[in-house]
Amino acid sequence: MSASSPTADQFESAVQQSLQAHFNDLSAISQEIWSHPETGYQEHHAVQQLTDYMEKIGYQVTRKFCDIETSFLGEYQTPGFDAAKHPTVAVLCEYDALPDIGHGCGHNLIAIVGLGAFLAAAEVLKAAGSAAQGRIVCMGAPAEELGGGKVLLLESGAFKGVDYALMSHPAPVDVLEPSILSIDHCQAEFYGKAAHASCGPWEGVNALDAVIAAYNNVSMLRQQLKPGHQIHMIIKNGGAKPNIIPEYTKAEIYIRAPTSADVDELRTRVAACMHAGAEATGCRVECGLNDLSYSGLMSNQKLLSIYKHFGEKNGMRFMILPPGAYGSTDMGNVSTTIPSIHPGFCIGDPHCTMIHTREFRDSVGKPVANHFAMKSAAALALTALELFSNPDFRKDVQTEFDQRRPVFMGKAATEGTDMTDSVDGTLQLPSGFNPDRRRSSRQFLIDMGLLKPSLLEQKRDSIQE
Incomplete structure (x- = not known):
């Protein structure tokens, strides 16, 4: 050999x-x-x-x-x-x-x-x-x-x-x-004020306009993105009835990029698109992120x-x-x-x-x-x-990993905020994202009906109720 x-x-x-x-x-x-x-x-x-x-x-x-x-x-x-x-x-x-x-x-x-x-x-x-x-x-x-x-x-x-x-x-x-690619699963909820669309539209604050403005902002952002950087967005809730100025709308957004550091940067730009749509229409926006995001x-x-x-x-x-x-x-x-x-x-x-x-x-x-x-x-x-x-091979593998990870992960690695490193799953969010609008992977899956709560979680919930 x-x-x-x-x-x-x-x-x-x-x-x-x-x-x-x-x-x-x-x-x-x-x-x-x-x-x-x-x-x-x-x-x-x-x-x-x-x-x-x-x-x-x-x-x-x-x-x-x-x-x-x-x-x-x-x-x-x-x-x-x-x-x-x-x-x-x-x-x-x-x-x-x-x-x-x-x-x-x-x-x-x-x-x-x-x-x-x-x-x-x-x-x-x-x-x-x-x-x-x-x-x-x-x-x-x-x-x-x-x-x-x-x-x-x-x-x-x-x-x-x-x-x-x-x-x-x-x-x-x-x-x-x-x-x-890395992928983040985000949502943006816009809050306005309802009013009759015919009798007094001037009394309302249109949350549908806000989410459409945000969508258009994202569409304009897309043409400036690097290869492999992607944004997918849909409007999940666009209002109740045509004759009611929508007071609430919701968008779901996927953000993809080659590395977690790239997603970090792109996530901030997407948040800016959401906030600009809200500011232009007088609405309030809450941007959230769940932990079911892939590096x-x-x-x-x-x-x-x-x-x-x-x-x-x-x-x-x-x-x-x-x-x-x-x-x-x-x-x-x-x-x-x-x-x-x-x-x-x-x-x-x-x-x-x-x-x-x-x-x-x-x-x-x-x-x-x-x-x-x-x-x-x-x-x-x-x-x-x-x-x-092969102990020498193990050392080489680990050295490569240790050297590459900080660049690949960006802020998440240098600040110790990657969710896979944290005992409690804490994830620091960039500007524009509300930490109260973050769910752990387990809670997200339970809320979606994909995962059953453990016996301990069921007991805890019953005590809280």
Whole structure:
């Protein structure tokens, strides 16, 4: 083995043998999840398939992990594991489906890639002795599509003690570093004064005019934005009846940009658009932000280099996506908390070119897709094993993360206000946003009806009432 070769090269054959041994069972689990699509926080069948299999072959599993009904944690650690000396690596599973079209994002494949990588790495660790030591966990992350499961897991302390996080996502082609944007979910509420629109409109203060002025301000701002900087806005409430001057209107706004620092700046400019609309019409505006916002993906290049090495050895061919092929995911929040990767893997259907479609759903349900998924599972398992077997590599990964994060996060990192760093989820808001109009991820999901309150929360609410 050359000095430049990854130390995990010695485990490649064992990883492939492990995945081959589990292949039929993993394929059956993929098909079960694909055949029973469940939306965010309702993925009970998927979780049962994954956890039952881990328990069946002897791994410790925690169900309802972090008091989240459809999360779980499977784990294995080497004898003599010492958290001060040995790393903990999390491989993440997703398994929620899209409304109406089912697994149009292929999370059935993410589930078996995560599970397969966990099993292969754990089985190698059992036989590796002093050559590789540490703790590997398979973390079930629900509700990526609509409910920010990883944001909630972070808020709940799921990643405390975890040093690195790995996952991959199905795609039309192999992609090493997809363009994942930060996204903020904001709202602006405008308050005016009602009046009869015919008898005395001069007595009113028109909140509809305010929100339309704010919308037009945003439209003018859009043409001055950098590539990858995006604002999406709708008017959620535009008034009650045409003959009543609207006293209340509401807008919902999504703000996207490549990094959290970019979103920081753009959020302030959007707030200015809202306040200008209110000031021009004599209304009052309240701008709010919920914690269910996703960071951009800060892919760790050192980790990706190992994934690429083993992926290419196994036939993966990484492509560069054309400009404008953007997306957002809650894995971004994990990547700014601990060193992480989130590459894309080809599903083996050259005729399918777009995710979140019925065509993609049908393709990820075909048997051939499971074979392509195992290429990614092998590369993830070997990336984990490089971390377990190479202390110098771990230092390089952490150094890259520590150096890049302050620039990527902007004020959130330098002022310590990133919500993933805070014990209580406190998030400092820029000028123009009211801190009283911020909800935690858990409370936001409860208010939306996507998440049930815990028994403790139910008891607390009953006491308050």
